[in-house]
Amino acid sequence: MAEFQRALTELEYSIEFMGMTIGDALMILAKNSETELESVFLYVSERLKSSPGSDMQKIWQRALSKYSEGLALKKDDVEIILDFSKNLGTGNREKEKNNIKVTSMRLRIAEDEARAELERNSKMYRGLGFLSGIFVVIVLM
Amino acid sequence: MNNRLAEILNYMPEHLKRMLSRTFSVTGDSVQEIRIRNSLPLIIGTQNGSFAVLPDGKISPAVGGAYIVETSDIQRTFRAICENSIYAFSEDIRQGFVTIRGGHRVGITGRASMYDGKIETFREISSISIRIAKEIIGAANDIVDKVLMPDKILNTLIVAPPMGGKTTVLRDLARQISNQGIKTAIVDERGEIASVFHGVPQNNVGVQTDVIENVPKAEGTVMLLRTMSPQLIITDEIATKADSDALMQCFGTGVSVVASTHGTSAEEVMNREFLKPLFGGMGFKQIIVLTKEGKGLNTLILGKATVIE
Incomplete structure (x- = not known):
């Protein structure tokens, strides 16, 4: 997901300063990316170029499910990316910038939550471990 | 169905694509335009007139039973x-x-959304009309001899009503003149003459032709004059005062100019206020009004020249 966040920043630059189309911008992102995201960006970019009349969100959906294995995305992440794709390319530069900003923020929050959850879980397991240790001791006594 | 039509269908949602590909397999090359109007019948314009498209892709001269365009169709397109x-x-x-x-x-x-006194975008789109560009090699056969003299190229204004073949003629004129070794530059404000895609003109505009695209005429002509040393500048649709000012900069620099504008007769065009400064002196030497003869692939574009004293 950190990789996707970085891509968003690049995308914002391509849209705002270069005025590139989504298809062109994603093609460049694909070239610069070294992860599985490359395949996703490439797929979307090619689909947008070959049949621009297709539904943008559906293209992303297909791309994400096609390459889901290598991506290790959580359900929340997928939802955020699909929401992002729904608004992508539909407005002026200001709106595009906003869409990227909101998506970026949502991804960060999701990440923080996931980390908090992980911490909570690890505390719980540590607690459980401790308790079961005591239990074992009690049983042995 | 030819590639050009297939290319256009890619810009449409899947069901319209299917419907129209059936239509085009019958109508073939005679299609000139597609009109998509919100909540109204889907219409195609052909050389034989307009037809409504039925949901199964067949066409009918009457609109009854026609496919009615949905808001989402128009937005997606x-x-x-x-x-x-x-x-x-x-x-x-x-x-x-x-x-x-x-x-x-x-x-x-449609309904435009304004920002700072300018159209920013269309919030609600009511109509989309797709005009199919045609490259006709030889379209300027009747005109080229009137423009290209043995020792010079006459400054020429090409006049025709919308769909009258102006762009088609300019494109072929560029090809024919350029292939005779004359350095030709095209200011293609909307990318219709050469249609450069990824740096390569999609249409044949000749071997000695340089194209500048998507640049306002004024800037485009100045850039070309300065950088490409053309002998001939070709541009289409002189429609505003700014366009006519751009041409004024070319006259007198030794570069010949061929341009086009909407109209039906030489008199009408000569009386148009913003075009007046372009005639006489170093400016346009002739006006050529285009007429079409015949139908379909046998269409001939003829030009009637009026010399300006």
């Missing part, structure tokens, strides 16, 4: 012609049309 990147086409949208791959022109109307 609009997004697609903007390559799903509306922000990148705001300048074109402001002018009311976008040129898509292949040089086809797509007109857009």
Whole structure:
């Protein structure tokens, strides 16, 4: 997901300063990316170029499910990316910038939550471990 | 169905694509335009007149039973012609049309959303009309001898009504003159003459032709004059005072100019206020009014020249 966040920043630059189309911008992102995201960006970019009349969100959906294995995305992440794709390319530069900003923020929050959850879980397991240790001791006594 | 039509269908949602590909397999090359109007019948314009498209792709001269365009159809098509990147086409949208791959022109109307006194985008789109560009090699056969003299190229204004073949003639004129070794430069404000895609003109505009695209005429002509040392500058649709001012900069620099404008007769054009300064002196030496003869693939474009004293 950190990789996707970085891509968003690049995308914002391509849209705002270069005025590139989504298809062109994603093609460049694909070239610069070294992860599985490359395949996703490439797929979307090619689909947008070959049949621009297709539904943008559906293209992303297909791309994400096609390459889901290598991506290790959580359900929340997928939802955020699909929401992002729904608004992508539909407005002026200001709106595009906003869409990227909101998506970026949502991804960060999701990440923080996931980390908090992980911490909570690890505390719980540590607690459980401790308790079961005591239990074992009690049983042995 | 030819490639050009197939290319256009890619800009449409799947069900319209299917419907129209059936239509085009019957009508073939005679299709000139597609009109998509919100909540109204889907219409195609052909050389034999307009027809409504039925849901099964058949065509009918009456609109009863025609496929009725849905709001989502029109929105999807609009997004697609903007390559799903509306922000990148705001300048074109402001002018009311976008040129898509292949040089086809797509007109857009609807309720505009204004910002700072300028059209920013269309919030609600009511109509989209797709005009199919045609490259006709030899379209300028009747005109080229009137423009290209043995020792010079006459400054010429080409006049015809909309769909009268102006762009087609300019394109072929560029090809024929350029292939005779004359350095030709095209200021293609909307990418309709040469239709450059990824740096390569999609239409044959000759071996000695340089194209500058998507640049306002004024800037485009000055850039070409300065950088490419052309012998001939070709540009289409002189429609505003700014366009006519751009041409004024070329006259007198030794470069010949061939341009086009909407109209039906030489007198009418000569009386148009913003065009007046372009006639006489160093300016246009002749006006050629185009007429079409015949139908379909046998269409001949003829030009009647009026010399300006």
